Amino acid sequence: MKHIGNAKAQRIYIWFLLPGLVYVLLFVVYPIVFNVQLSFQNVTALNIRAPRKPYIGLDNYVQVFTDPELPGILLNTLAFTIGSIAFQFAIGFAIALFLQKQFPLRDLFRSLIMIGWVLSPIVVGTIWRWMLNSDFGLLNFILQWIGVIDTNISWLPQPKTAMTGVVMANIWLGVPFNMMLLTGGLANLPESVYESATIDGANRFQQFFKITIPLIRQTIAATIMLGFIYTLKVFDLIWVMTNGGPVNATTTMPVWSYRASFVLFKFSQGATISNVLFAMTLVLAIVYIYFFGNKED
């Protein structure tokens, strides 16, 4: 490849690289740096346009880490993330396995399930608010009809059940993504292994645990890691369903950060909280990329 690999061409390709790179430096990297600066200042609605903003050292971090709400919010974040991923993964995996089989209209079913993924989180949150409505919601009606509950549950207005309600909506939203990633892993499995296993008398359970799981171990781990990264940042869905309430019952790290900045207008507080979230995400992202990323390089 003389004309692509030569020095002149490579120089031109650096020009090609620049637009997107400059963009990311300006709108992704710079905001992160600016966030760090903000977290050492005290910027609120009052001094947002002031030319010089006071530096207050680590005060913001001290406030965040000594906030009596912090343990609860971390627990909420953990509950939201683990609860969502466990079920998204299990349901997504079950559907992916089933859609490996050959039957008519299979691809149509796969596409129909993917619809859940293109819907905006705001739309999904709105639908689920209606599904979970205390008096007229479809979920309460179905649960009563099949006899799981006797009286209606006020899902979202009650601190005890609000998290369950939000997690249900997020599971629904995440199933297609998990299904899709796992389908990709399953598609690469060689049919012949199963054939010989069948001939050797291995039943379906044995095949699943002894062949399928070990062979797509990588995909499973990658799916779960990506699940953590993408669930940790969910904001829209929670905001539209509960605004983080009632009494902080569904406040996760992103919700907390947003509320500090755009409800209380304590921008430095918001930036500080999001820096903590950034550190959490970065650790996960680096672990993910170290183990699974960039295979083609």
Added chain:
Amino acid sequence: MHAGTRKEFSQFQHKTTAGKKIKTGLRHYLAISTKKKKIVKLVVALIATGTYLIPVLWMYISSFKTERDVYSLPPTLIPNPVTFDPIVQTLSSGGIRYFFNSMVIGSFSTFLTLILAAFTGFALARLKKRWVSMIVLVFLIAQMLPTVLRVTPLFIVFNNLRLINTYAAVILANASLTIPFSVILLRTTFLATPQEIEEASLIDGCSHIKSFFLISVPMGKPGLAVAGAMSFVWSFGDFIFSLSFLNKPSMHPATVGLYNFIGAEATSWNNVMAFAGLTALPLILLFLIFQKQIIQGLSTGSFR
């Protein structure tokens, strides 16, 4: 022969150990049994998909109901009577403006993303430098970072630049998610397109920029379609940036309109569902048009 049939065949062969002798009978047996099994699978798939889609179906069912009907107990499966009032009302009471705003934000973010990401993704596929993988890493991480991380600093920056209450603020902010995603996707795309044709065009005296637009971009079309479709889906669905950077209701996209609509006291759920259903419709249609490319594009690389 399908995979299932083959599996059964070997099972059957194993059991009888005299496969050849009863070949005709076997074929008959297999034909009936796989047909039956396929129908069972079809029914299971129908039930599973139907169950999964209940929320979407319920949204559309509710949006054709009258206010009395939407609150009836037990809930009615089929709207009685079917009414178009909630949809008409949503569109006539400012809804069209919201959808227009969403389209503006969605299309311009997509346009900006495709132009910048095509060049950058292509460059990252063709550059033979050691630092390329470092740059790829930056884009990979950028794509994974929470949007809430960028909303506070960008708000302050846009506020200082007097860009609050402009579409530009939201479009620029949206592209901070869609560009990294598209760059990674398009790099994978252009790594897979044959370089020989580009090489040939360069030998024939074609300039690099001309070769890029006339040869590389057409070959990268499937990837560009996915990047474009996903950029549109995400920008159209943006909530956090629009909520924070736009405080004039006349500029709000449908997502923010919907959020404020639920908050309003007197709104009833048939109207809310009509609004949600209309907001979802363009994306569902877009997905159905590009479904093959999207599913293929997403499962080959963009998330890895």
